[in-house]
Every structure is written in structure tokens, then in C-alpha cells.
Amino acid sequence: MPRFKDYVPHGVIPATLLALHDDFSIDEQDTRRHLRHVAATPGLSAITVNGHASEVHACTFEEQERILDITLEEIGDRLPVISGVWADGSANAAKIARAAERRGASALLVFPSQVFSMAGQMRPEMAIAHFSTIAEATELPLIVFAYAERSTLSYPLDTLVRMAEAIPSIKAIKDWSNDPMLHERQIRTLQSLPRPVNVLTTHSAWLMASLTLGCNGLLSGSGSVIPDLQAALFQAVRDGDLNAARAINDRIYPLAQAFYAAPALDMHNRMKECLVMLGRMERAVVRAPLVKISDQERARLRTALIEAGLLPATRIGLAA
DSSP states (O other): OOSSTTOOOOEEEEBOOOOBOTTSOBOHHHHHHHHHHHHTSTTBOOEEESSGGGTGGGOOHHHHHHHHHHHHHHHTTTSOEEEEEOOSSHHHHHHHHHHHHHHTOSEEEEOOOGGGGTTGGGOHHHHHHHHHHHHHHOOSOEEEEEOOGGGTOOOOHHHHHHHHHHOTTEEEEEEOOOOHHHHHHHHHHHTTSSSOOEEEEOOGGGHHHHHHTTOSEEEEGGGGTOHHHHHHHHHHHHHTOHHHHHHHHHHHHHHHHHHTSSSGGGHHHHHHHHHHHTTSOSOOOOOTTOOOOOHHHHHHHHHHHHHTTSSOTTSTTOOO
């Protein structure tokens, strides 16, 4: 059963990383240390696991259950835990949802089925059927992961509205539209529905601009590295303190530029490397098909950490 009953996804929600041993098995001790560090940040609403940031694509069903278990053991008494639902088939998605609720998750982040990549935008009834199947399996609030149109896995805004109207347990979307005009339209439309749906931005490459449009939260993998800066930025924007927001954004900027450089698929790879440089993780091991980044890119990350004020330039072995 969920430990935080009636939780509605909102506010600052980091998506945490997964520590691995050199043999690619899960390093539970280091993962627990990472979870404790992030969860100790004031101003968070929840923590997300089994998402892109924790390499859910490369984890078995049993590993996903174990990741959720150790997360709940470490921080489940302090913060709601959101667990990802990554599955192409609706029945498998429902199975994952049921298991997550039974273990104690407080909400679910539902990824799009890869089936939708073949012009699923033309069949909105398929998205509604997929989410209805999941909703029938659990009472937990659902977060729709809304991809960018260029990914071919997106849901048109009209479809998102239909889904929200048909499925009451849809409480939020993770907006990855990567289109400022559409992003603002989704914020204004979804958060104004008779049964409002919160927009959680994941536009971490331009987070300040996104938040000023009125998002009711953010859900971000870079929160695994800079949860304190994201929480401070969210609050400054909420308070209407533009000068404070700009100052915080100036610190975030070099890291955003480094994390979200091409190719985008290395974003969480880069974040692991940063945690190693900061002494918060032992190894930056990733599972195939991801591969380790180059020494040249690691040097760029060190520079970004220094520019963000997170790493002193004089630290042994890390001087510019």
C-alpha cells in the first residue's frame, strides 16, 4: 500500500540514478547512499526511480522491484516514491503497476509503449485503452510521460485532454514536448481542466524559462546531481524573485549545457560521472547499449562542475 496516501505529483521531483558494480550488477550500497543524499535535500516533493535516469530499459522486472524496495527502505518514510512503468504491452504495464502499489509506491510514471511509434498519434483510443488498463490495475495516481513530437511517441494535446477526462487517476504529465509554444499551451490547458492535471516539466536544458510559464512542478534526472539548485530555482520562481532565480540559473547553466549536449542519450551517463567527481558515487558504470564517455567529455564535465560552484578548481586532480 502507498505510504503517502492521496499524494498528487507536484513540486520538485528528482529522478535518481542507479549505481552499478564493474560486472554490471546493482551496487545496492552505493545506490542507497545516493538515495539518502538526494532525499536529504529540503524542498522536494518526491523521488522517482525506475525511470530513464536509473536505466530502466536495461533492468529486469525483478531488478525494478528490488530498486523500488531498497528505495522505500532508505527514504520511503521521508518522501513519496514514484516508480516508473516501462512496458510495451498494456497487460505487462498493469502487472508492473500492481507490483509497485503493493510494495508501497505513491505514484507511477508511465512511459509510452513503443507500439505507439508507428503513428500512434492517429489512434488516440489506443493511448486511452493503454492507460485505462493500467488504471484498472491500481489506485495510484498516474503521471503520463509526454514525449516530444519528433520522437513519434508523443500524445497530441487533444489526446492528453481526452485521457485526463476518461481516466481520473491521471494526475500529472511529465512534459518533454521540447516546444515552448506547445509546452505553454499544455500548461494552460491541462492545469485548467475541471479536474486539473499538473504539468511537471522535464525541460532541464531550459528549466528557468519553463518554470516561469507556470508549471506546477518538475521531474528531472539532473535532480540526481543538483537537487538543491532545482529546489531553490523552483521556489524563487514561485516567489516571483527574478533576481534570485537568475542567480541560481547562472549556476545551473554550465551543467545543463554539459548534461544535455548531443548525443542526448548520454545525459544520465554524464550525471553518473559527475557524482563520481563529487565523491557521491564510486563508479560511473552503465549497462549496454550505453557505453562510457570519453576522457575529453569528462574534462568538460569537471569544468562545468567548477563553473557551477560545486567543485573547487584546486581540488587534487581536478584543476582546470
